[in-house]
Amino acid sequence: MQIRPIFAALRKHRLATFLISMEIALACAVLCNACFLIVNRVQLSHIHSGVDEGALAAIKLTGFDEDRGVDLNARVLNGLAKIPGMQSVSVISAVPFSGSPNNAGITTDAEGKQFAGVVNFYSGGPGSFKALGVHLIAGRAPQEGDYQPVVHFVPDDALVWITQSLADHAWPGVDPLGKEFWVGKPHFRVAGVVANLARPSPGEGGPSTIDWSVFVPSQPGAHFAGTYLLRASPEQLPRVLRDARVAIARIAPDAVLDTTASQSVASLREKFFEQDRTMAGILVGVITAMLLVTALGIVGLASFWVQQRRRQIGIRRAIGATRRDILRYFQTENLLIVTGGIVLGMVLAFALNITLMKFYELPRLPLYYLPIGALALWGLGQLAVLGPALRAAAVPPVVATRSV
Amino acid sequence: MFGYYLDLALRSLKRNRMLTALMIVAIAVGIGASMTTLTVMRLLSGDPVPTRSGTLFYPQVDPNPYSDGPSLPYDMMDYRSAVDLWSAHRADRQALIAHGQLKLTAPQVNLPPLMAQVLSTTSEFFPMFDVPFRYGHGWSEQDDASRARVAVISSDLNNKLFNGADSVGRTLRLKDSDVRIIGVLDAWRPSPQFYDVAGGRFAEGQTGDFYGRPEDVFMPFSSSSDINPAGFTFFTCWSMPKSTGTLQTSPCVWMTLWVQLDSAARVRSYRQFVADYAAQQKSLGRFARADNTQLRSLMGWLDFNHVVPSDVRLQMWAAFAFLLICLFNTVGLLLAKFLRRAGEIGVRRALGASRAAVLAQCLFEAGLIGLLGGIGGLLLTLLGLWLVRRQPVAYADLVHLDTAMFLLTFALAIAASLLAGLLPALRASRMAPGLQLKIT
Incomplete structure (x- = not known):
């Protein structure tokens, strides 16, 4: 040629x-x-949220009197637990893909000089850590005494569980167990590391921060009420969630069900990335x-x-x-x-x-x-x-x- | 002349239907994509208060007592700064704004309670922003001062609760208190919902929510702080707020202040007033920085917040890159088409047609392709806008084609095709007639 x-x-x-x-x-x-x-x-x-998405759903209530939060928690936890097929109900501040984060900047020193990034705090009541199904890779799971009352937006002085990617970011190359960090005065100590736990709105703050989450065991109370994590087997979850949404009208007539946020985690994810x-x-x-x-x-x-x-x-x-x-x-x-x-x-x-x-x-x-x-x-x-x-x-x- | 050129152009277009169709489709698709995105872009970057956006301003101060280094003032204000500036009444009009959610029921209306978005503001909000009323009116300054339990509701809420009937005088139950409806808004959909815009620089381009609908309930700020002192949404805090106590005393920013300043002199003096206020607060030890104040105009504030979502911008650039490719394509095809007629053009030239006449004829043909492409482009634009309306975005219901964009579709199509036709037409008109006659 x-x-x-x-x-x-x-x-x-x-x-x-x-x-x-x-x-x-x-x-x-x-x-x-x-x-x-x-x-x-x-x-x-397609990010990995680190929780058992197929088995989880959230119920979010608003409009109730904050003073009656303790009472509301008790009614909802008891009432929803009776639904056939429900494996567990627990109080939580938010679930992945719900888009309502609890962000705060953390520092690795008490004086607030060593800034380590803006992270999301998940407050979780008893049972929520197990229900989420996060994979623990270091340290121990939260125990009964770890659940502290919420003073500010999280407990004031608490043991926390952080993700591997946050540990790598805040303390590169060091064993994160026992490390401390602060948000102004409130003080936290790392008691365990989980493989993944995505933020409620993954992607904000850049792709590297998707997993920058902190799990804080918290005692449900007046300042920690209204959002609940339901767990059921994936086949039963749609029915369980439907029953739960119906039951809420009876259990908590004083509250308003937030229908867009009361979804299975899988549908929340779908919506989030639409x-x-x-x-x-x-x-x-x-x-x-x-x-x-x-x-x-x-x-x-x-x-x-x-x-x-x-x-x-x-x-x-x-x-x-x-x-x-x-x-x-x-x-x-x-x-x-x-x-x-x-x-x-x-x-x-x-x-x-x-x-x-x-x-x-x-x-x-x-x-x-x-x-x-x-x-x-x-x-x-x-x-x-x-x-x-x-x-x-x-x-x-x-x-x-x-x-x- | 016009009729003759039209006849020639139609004959030429008919001669090679495939090539003609190809060019028309390329222009139509390019124009359709560009006009769809341009229409969305125009709707999203428009002026939300065309009657007086030039006189609306957004003051900002830096109430952080620990503020140091070069940071911009917060996007919202703390309670004390906002109320101090508002109650000084130094602008032609001024309105305080705070947001919240309250449980709402309407007696005698058989609907389950719903969470209503409540905008707590002051009386001048309505005249300042030219808010249209369907029934009734806004509240007065006396109502602000006397903490009157009155409310203005949106037309959406009025339709939902009262089927669009005149509901002035009826009662709403907000949390545990009764308020009397004194006004119902007409359809009002500023784009963007400018008075709620804040924090755009932290949104990473995900600013679609700035185009949502106005709140359902508007209430005097004084009354809604009585009804639910803890019911306001805060923007951010410079230190950890106490879990007990209200936002009024918290180290948080959660209010905004809008002012109307009718002349340049008023703008200057208000800017000075805000600066003086910051200096005074610094001397009182409440502010750390007196120099960190701003007085942005409405459009300046929207620009600062990058209100147009980055995805919309991206779509527009992709569409215009696509139009450019379509144009290159059309230039190539027109070149082929005109040069193929070299013999015919040679005969015309030999018979006395000037270069300008040949150029005009070729451009006429290109323009005709543009016109046909424009019609196709218009249909594709309508299809594109229909698709945009089906997207899960807050501004979906705003999207429509107005007269200006309708005309622009054709203008753009014809301009694009003339531009594409210019080079081939010049080539065709420059050919030496003798040479062409000899070859054929």
């Missing part, structure tokens, strides 16, 4: 070649970045339409060139070129144009990524996206040019003898 005549022909069609290359370059830049965004969104929506999934869907749509338009553009231009060069093709055929030679000619031509576009497109892709990084919480585009994008566009170009090229190959040598 001789490349030089192809270059010569392309030089004659500088403008059209440039246009197609630019189209490919833009498509390459958008394709790489859009795929990267999609993967990011999808990854976020927008990310929509966005990923839109981006997939944009990519598809863009690739389609690009392909159709290639088809259109290649068809035009084939028609324009019918006579030359006929002459080449007449002096001995095979159909395969003609086919290869157009395929190689397309390969060259697309390659030119891809080279420019990679530069554009990086420029676009840097711009996006400025405005969005996005990491740098990993390098392996570039060859994948290039392969996709080469494939697209070859596929688009195949039709016109086959038509070119079908031009009979006798065309050479006709005047037009």
